[in-house]
Amino acid sequence: MIAPRWLPLALVATFAVSACSSGDEPADQSSRFSRSAPPAGGSTPARAAALSPERYSAELTAQAGPVAKALAGIGRSRSLKALGERLERARVAAAEAAAGLGVLVPPADAAAEHADYVAALRDLTDDLDDLRESVEGRRLCTSGAVLARLGRAEGFEAVRSAGGDLAAKGDYPAEVATVKVPAARDRRLANGAFVRSGARSGRGTLTVDNGTGKDAVLTLVRGGTKAVSFYVRKKRKAKIGGVPDGTYRIYFTGGADWDGKARAFTRDCGFQRFEEPVKFTTVRTGNLIRFSTWTLTLQPVAGGNARTAEVDPDGFPR
Structure with missing residues (x-):
């Protein structure tokens, strides 16, 4: 009887540039390089002004809110197909939030926390992509198993920590990793049960x-x-x-x-x-x-x- 079947590497080129001089030119190389003056009438672009706390809070709601909603939806999956789709939805939400928040200038007192939060969202995006691939490969097969693995993922913990730090700075709705994650388990029934x-x-x-x-x-x-x-x-x-x-x-x-x-x-x-x-x-x-x-x-x-x-x-x- 036959048993079941359970079953870019980047090359970075660096180029060394050296200055060559003829015998008629001064040996002092520093005299050969000068900083160009700005063109007449030109100006240096002004740095974007920081958002007010109220505006920043609104942006957080708009960008990070969908992440919390998508993460909460993972546990409601009742099939492997739905589970994969919900993980992809959460991955897209996290990626869009990282991109949208990454171009903002937060209030000055929250700049460091904001940077940490954006970086954590990028890490969470990668975690969710890995989880989706695990579902497709049948390594994870239920929403509970996915959430248990998500709870141990570095990106999820980083978002939870950074979101808490950001929220502590003011009325900033950044705590998106609020979904309850179960512990990993290894349950078995008795043989013949x-x-x-x-x-x-x-x-x-x-x-x-x-x-x-x-x-x-x-x-x-x-x-x-x-x-x-x-x-x-x-x-x-x-x-x-x-x-x-x-x-x-x-x-x-x-x-x-x-x-x-x-x-x-x-x-x-x-x-x-x-x-x-x-x-x-x-x-x-x-x-x-x-x-x-x-x-x-x-x-x-x-x-x-x-x-x-x-x-x-x-x-x-x-």
Whole structure:
């Protein structure tokens, strides 16, 4: 049986410039260079005036407000697609805020804090981009896992610190990193534990050999109904009985940290199904009762005859 498939460098050229003189020119090189006088009637551009505290506060609201809103939206994602989209929305908001605030001249007493805040927003932009890539690569699979990783990101902590410092200078709404971040976890169920028990009034049995390096959850689907789901720890076997007669499609997901509420692994997740359905039957002949017993392996085995296919995570039965 076949196991699932869990799964610019810049060249900077520098040029040395030297002055050469003929024998008729003075050896003192300093006499050869002079600062050009400004053109007649010309003037040096005036530095932009600092914003008033009230105007600066309004600019912060306009530029940084969307960042707080976008960050808060991450936790409301209910699918991997939505999670990726919300992370991209937050990344764009942070990048636009950094660009918009970067050209402003804040009140003089908040200049240092303002500079730190803009730099932190740029770092947060990079963090959010990394998180989006992790979701696309299935290294992070739920909003909780993303927020836990975000809480440990340098840019997020820098924005939280710089925003607090800026807010302490006056009525400056700069505290955008207010989203609650959970702690990273590593939850597991007992081997063979049911995620969904279902009706188990039959005689069929199913044994799953999980020789992979990840815990897994197997789900049997009959028609459009999720009949039963159960947990199989890595490097372990689990057996369930009482499977009613019928034809079932078998789906499985593997990963780390099982979130029972979301019914999903939060990290390093994969989603697949066996291509061929499995049929359970019970046959009575005289005093004999024969029933189906199936064994599935999730790792490669010699002579295996079960093929698997990838499944859209957002269409996976939970």
